[in-house]
Amino acid sequence: MATLKDIAKKAGVSTSTVSRVLNYDPTLSVGEETKKRIFEAAEALEYRSHKKVMTRKKGTIAIVNWVSESEELNDLYYMSIRISAEKKAQELGYDFIRLYDQDELIDHDNLAGILAIGKYSQHQVKQFRDKELPLCFVDFKPQADVDCVLVNFKDAIKGNIEYLIKQGHKRIGFIGGEESFSDGTGNWIDPREKTMKEYLKRKRLYSSDYFQVGEFRVEDGRKNMLKILDQLDKNERPTAFVAANDAIAIGCLKALYEKNIKVPEDMSLIGFNDISTAKYITPSLTTVKVYTEEMGSSGIQLLHERIQDGRDVTKTVITSTKLIVREST
Incomplete structure (x- = not known):
């Protein structure tokens, strides 16, 4: 480490x-x-040593991020995917350009392929496809016949709930996030929130009072945790929370500290993504490890198959997750 x-x-x-x-x-x-x-x-x-970089260049891949550079600092999940994609592109002998605005693709010709990281509206997906280049989406499955790399969110959330139940928790809350497509045409629905509600209802443990949703940021995690703590009496509060990402979880920890609630003695907390900061905060964060290195690398590998091998069959890669238990549970 x-x-x-x-x-x-x-x-x-x-x-x-x-x-x-x-x-x-x-x-x-x-x-x-x-x-x-x-x-x-x-x-x-955090990443393993990569193979020797190929010296003969095979073309240039555009790595397009749906978040801005400043937003990327608020949620290291996308930064981690991007860095791994850039490393894999270099390893396979590609140059790459890093874009934070899809419209910037207009300024670049003779691209070998496009890796789109994040969530995109139907209109934005069409704009990508209109380039008629090998294309792969990471962390998003559009309503189109196109390669993509996804995370098994459902099994991860179910695993979190089962783990907390085994720890003796019956009042389990969720602090989630919502995101809008960058062109302002709508919102992306987080499968983690949907799965949390459905699975807790199946276990007869669901309460709408235990759920809050904001943005995927530290400050929103703090505000939404404080909101739940202020609205519920001590004996009615959840004894454990799942946060939709680690940034939200870090904000939750700050709120619990402000309220003199001890973690994990009084409240357990699970984050999501296992970003590099999760192990350094106090207390260190129990979180779901999402293999972002594999996500970015797999996206480039799928593009490579299209570019070099001419593969026509569409592929979807689904990466697994793992619960990393640390001090917050």
Whole structure:
């Protein structure tokens, strides 16, 4: 495991700065570029050593992110997928361009393929397909015949609930997130929230009072946890929560600290994604490991098959997850 010292050395900052950034310390005043270096260093150090990079170039792949650079810092999930995709592209002998706006594709000709990371509206999917290039979506399955890489969210959420029930919890809450397509045409429905409701209802443990949804950010996690804590008496509150991602979970930890609620003695908490910061916060976060390295790598591999082998059959890769138990449960 990479240490704070390792990250600090790679990012060119002090270990104390790394610690405060990874803990989302709101009192720390550093620029977004410094934060970006630290988060990218932490993510990069998580990955295994890759094979030797091919020297003969095979073309250029556009790696398109549905979030902006600043939004990427709020949810390292997408940064992690992007970094792994870039590494795999280099390993296979491709150049790549990094885009944070789909419209920027207009300025680039002679591309070998497109990797689209994130959620896109039907109109945006059509724009990608109109380029008539090998195309793969990561973390999203459009209503179209196209390659994609997905996560088995349903089994992960069910596993979380079963784990908490075995720990003796009967009042289980959920702090979720919602996201809008970047063209403003609608919202993406998170399967984690849907599965949480359905499975808790099946277990006769569901309560709408235990659910809150905001954005996938630390501050939203904090606000929504405080909202539930303030609305319910101590004896009516959930004794455990599942958060839709680690950023939300970190915000929940901050709210619980503010309310002098001990974790995990008084409240257990499970995050989602296992971003590089999850192990460094206090208490370290129990979370669902999503294999973002495999997601980005698989997306590039699917493109490679289209570009080099001329594969015509559409493929969907579904990656598994694993519950990583740490100090918050």
